[in-house]
Amino acid sequence: MRLSQFHLATVKEVPADAEIASHRLMLRAGMIRRLASGLYTWSPLGLRVLRKVENIVREEMNRAGAIEMLMPSIQPKELWEETGRWEKFGGQLLKIKDRKQQEFCYGPTHEEVVTDFARNELKSYKQLPVNFYQIQTKFRDEIRPRFGVMRAREFLMKDAYSFHLTQESLAETYAAMYQAYVRIFTRLGLTFRAVQADTGAIGGNASHEFQVLADSGEDAIAFSDGSDYAANLEKAEALPPTLARPAAGAALQRVDTPTQKTIGDVAAFLQVSPRQCVKTLLVRGSDGLVALCLRGDHEINEVKAGKLAELPGESILASEEEILAACGTRPGFIGPVGLPDSIPLIVDRDAAVLADFVCGGNADGTHWTGANWDRDARIGRTADLRNVVEGDLSPDGKGVLHIARGIEVGHVFQLGQKYAQALDATVIDDQGKAQLMTMGCYGIGVSRIVAAAIEQRHDDAGILWPEAMAPWRVAVCVINPKNASAAVNEAAEALYQSLNRRGIETVLDDRGLRPGGMFADMELIGIPHRVVVSERGLAAGTLEYRAREESESRALSEDELFALLG
Amino acid sequence: MRLSQFHLATVKEVPADAEIASHRLMLRAGMIRRLASGLYTWSPLGLRVLRKVENIVREEMNRAGAIEMLMPSIQPKELWEETGRWEKFGGQLLKIKDRKQQEFCYGPTHEEVVTDFARNELKSYKQLPVNFYQIQTKFRDEIRPRFGVMRAREFLMKDAYSFHLTQESLAETYAAMYQAYVRIFTRLGLTFRAVQADTGAIGGNASHEFQVLADSGEDAIAFSDGSDYAANLEKAEALPPTLARPAAGAALQRVDTPTQKTIGDVAAFLQVSPRQCVKTLLVRGSDGLVALCLRGDHEINEVKAGKLAELPGESILASEEEILAACGTRPGFIGPVGLPDSIPLIVDRDAAVLADFVCGGNADGTHWTGANWDRDARIGRTADLRNVVEGDLSPDGKGVLHIARGIEVGHVFQLGQKYAQALDATVIDDQGKAQLMTMGCYGIGVSRIVAAAIEQRHDDAGILWPEAMAPWRVAVCVINPKNASAAVNEAAEALYQSLNRRGIETVLDDRGLRPGGMFADMELIGIPHRVVVSERGLAAGTLEYRAREESESRALSEDELFALLG
Secondary structure (H helix, E strand, C coil): CEHHHCCCCCCCCCCCCCCCHHHHHHHHCCCEEEEECCEEEECHHHHHHHHHHHHHHHHHHHHCCCEECECCCEEEHHHHHHHCHHHHCCCCCEEEECCCCCEEEECCCCHHHHHHHHHHHCCEHHHCCEEEEEEEEEECCCCCCECHHHECCEEEEEEEEEEECCHHHHHHHHHHHHHHHHHHHHHHCCCEEEEECCCHHHCCCCEEEEEEECCCCCEEEEEECCCCCEEECCCCCCCCCCCCCCCCCCCCEEEECCCCCCHHHHHHHHCCCHHHEEEEEEEEEECEEEEEEEECCCCECHHHHHCCCCCCCCCCECCHHHHHHHHCCCCCCCCCCCCCCCCCEEEECCHHHCCCEEEECCCCCEEEEEECECCCECCCEEECCECCCCCCECCCCCCEEEEEEEEEEEEEEEEECHHHHHHCCEEECCCCCEEECEEEEEEEEHHHHHHHHHHHCEECCEECCCCCCCCCCEEEEECCCCCCCHHHHHHHHHHHHHHHHCCCCEEEECCCCCHHHHHHHHHHCCCCEEEEECHHHHHHCCEEEEECCCCCCEEECHHHHHHHHC | CEHHHCCCCCCCCCCCCCCCHHHHHHHHCCCEEEEECCEEEECHHHHHHHHHHHHHHHHHHHHCCCEECECCCEEEHHHHHHHCHHHHCCCCCEEEECCCCCEEEECCCCHHHHHHHHHHHCCEHHHCCEEEEEEEEEECCCCCCECHHHECCEEEEEEEEEEECCHHHHHHHHHHHHHHHHHHHHHHCCCEEEEECCCHHHCCCCEEEEEEECCCCCEEEEEECCCCCEEECCCCCCCCCCCCCCCCCCCCEEEECCCCCCHHHHHHHHCCCHHHEEEEEEEEECCEEEEEEEECCCCECHHHHHCCCCCCCCCCECCHHHHHHHHCCCCCCCCCCCCCCCCCEEEECCHHHCCCEEEECCCCCEEEEEECECCCECCCEEECCECCCCCCECCCCCCEEEEEEEEEEEEEEEEECHHHHHCCCEEECCCCCEEECEEEEEEEEHHHHHHHHHHHCEECCEECCCCCCCCCCEEEEECCCCCCCHHHHHHHHHHHHHHHHCCCCEEEECCCCCHHHHHHHHHHCCCCEEEEECHHHHHHCCEEEEECCCCCCEEECHHHHHHHHC
């Protein structure tokens, strides 16, 4: 492509509400333009990148035996009523009435439509397993769209749905999809982790998220340095402590902590480590308040807490009023010693092996020191209640955990029979009996990957595309082409054509910009390789080459350049 | 592709409301499945064909210098209010309220969005001309969706929009798009005509429709057998007659025609040709009724009539009551002889050269014979009011016209400044002054092409795909593979692989069906070439080849097959 024949429109200023790097850089590079809240036009430059991602996803889905199809974006209400999601899906479902007042929605996902397709198309177990996918525009009416295409309302998604007679067959396709996803994100050139994910309210048996690592990621991920264990923080198990609880050594003593309410304040005031403190949270149980105790340096894991039998499926902190009414003291001074017997007590396994610890005094402005389980406080039962932290042992016994932040770009999920049951999607088995199908679903946020890649790979000058995602791999630049000699222009043209002939996607910057503006544009839009053709270089028989990730140019012969670009 | 790894689901029965061949055959072949009124899922088989069309369209658009981008499907009301189309577009515009009660529509077309993009992106005449296009899902809330994907509500469209500083530049891009469309439909292997189209209410200067010829087409097309002249019937000019009006020979005479009201009835009753009759239509003018006279064998062209200065922009027949009030007689007996002077009379040029003609008597149950202009009736003014007919001279003076039916699959249009003006889309010219941009737009109904091709090319057994649109070019069939010898199965596998290696897209029918069912499926889904590998053929060193369009098989050697398939 000659840039003079393309539409490149980089901009200097971006709106103040572009909070994250990818949003700012996509606007500055002119990859996207905002049409309305959460709605973006992909410019020619942006679309080139989007299509690269789309094509790699398609190739690997095909290689894994999935079959592409295309479902409508507009879906009838009746199907969503069959699964109960017309009401349950919530405000993200964009509901629409047509001219005849029939109700529809703009599909945020396609379980209903694909299961309806399957119940009509699939009659016999001989047609199974089958894995249908599409790459298609979806809409979720986010209450607060932001971060550009990272959390847009209209977005491009690859969604696949597999159908099976048995759980074993589902597990096979699930594994194949997992491997396909590994190939996709590897080919895209991204640093990612496949993490065990909580299956949450959707139910189902197994689920992995594919997370692109980036400091700005919304999700925290725990991964081992000694194995390929990786899990969402909400899912990662904290192993039980290996050491038993020491014997009590100190005497229980009440101390005044008139203004110290946080663990940090109390520990500093008493000159102990937060590790030596117990913090107590009161949450709403299914049958009155429940107390949860953790070590002072640990954080509650709300997903784990929500699964406790004593809780109603979620973990909600009690209000100050509730705490006052139940314990006679304010939050900040609650502790296991002297806690009313009516309140069930559940202790994190790490907090349960403390001895001589500090905890709230169950009276305003006081704490206990030298507290010990059993001697001073009933311990109730123990459980894994906390988030894992950097340095915890990996649950698989290999290595220690590190914590990173990630952006979810893919999700594989063993759905089971939830949708097949709701829509009565059956096939005839080899005994001639109707059997509900078992399903898996596999999503990739195609447009989100573009933003996630930028979050992971950028610097002050702009984007650092992996080669597979770059709009072009190479930019051939001519300094001041209108004043350059014919020889320079011809050499640039020849190089441009020669690279493209070798299958190396190359753009010729023939716009006639000054070097400063031209180089800034090529860095901003993240072209991995830049080659400058100049009089001086031509005389010396060299090209001025610079990799986007390097700070210095180097002189290369044409053969060296071809060798470097493969 | 091995069919055992694909999802092919042909069906025997189709719904009674599938009225046209393409709708029936797409359902029978399992290319599409109805989700709701005007909403269709494209099965894997259907999508393969859709993508072939899409790819050819994309390649030729790129070759013609257009630049691909992607705009949202959901568009804000505010932009449509700027052009006035929020109200004017009518019921086809699917209006949507989001969770914040903001109003949007599902784009039926993208003039507003692309012109908004252009007014933001394009600052200088140096950025012009530029031609942006997208291939994207659109929605038109048809009041009566029908004919499957031919007139669906959700459909795939290629829409392009070009921006220019001058009309000359627009004319150049328009010509380039016209040529690109010719290449697209030629490559697709369709018989088509590029026809001059009426620019209608949209205004603008020039417009061509691309029509795929098919007997079931909704549009009538006039084309010359002596040149490449082709026009929509509504647009095609009827040349003035070459012969002057003969002198009057007969006397005016009133005859009773008590029950003969139509031209056919009257001509038969009086034993004259309809060509010797004048029929008179009363229509509503801007200022009272207007009479239009045509030769009895000609049909009124409502577009031409609507453009008469005496009419209010459209041609609406007067009601029986209006006619009775104005003329004292009923429709069927109106004529120019004795017509009240207060009614303006406009005569088609062919009717104006008649002498001694038959016409309505302006009294119930009577006609005149031997009527003549000037002597018996004022002639008013003459005009081209009629549809051209088979055998008319071509307006370009070369050859005679034939009439065919077509399906509109593409449209190129010189829009002018309508949208640029409404949205104030300007660039700075070389004098530093803001100038409104001039626009063209160029649409192709990608999904409709699939149906149009089937309308043009099918037989009783199924679809006859052109090679470029076929899901696969070749089907390799094995008779009863489970009982066939290993040698037969290996030969089929080798042939399948060898064809694909040569870049000839081939499907292996390894489903194990009986020959009858297998051949019927391959004919129904329209695979252009079928090759059967059998014991007998293997022994003779031949393959049993049959072209989809031929009724007999023939024995070919492998080399002959490769040569035939190019």
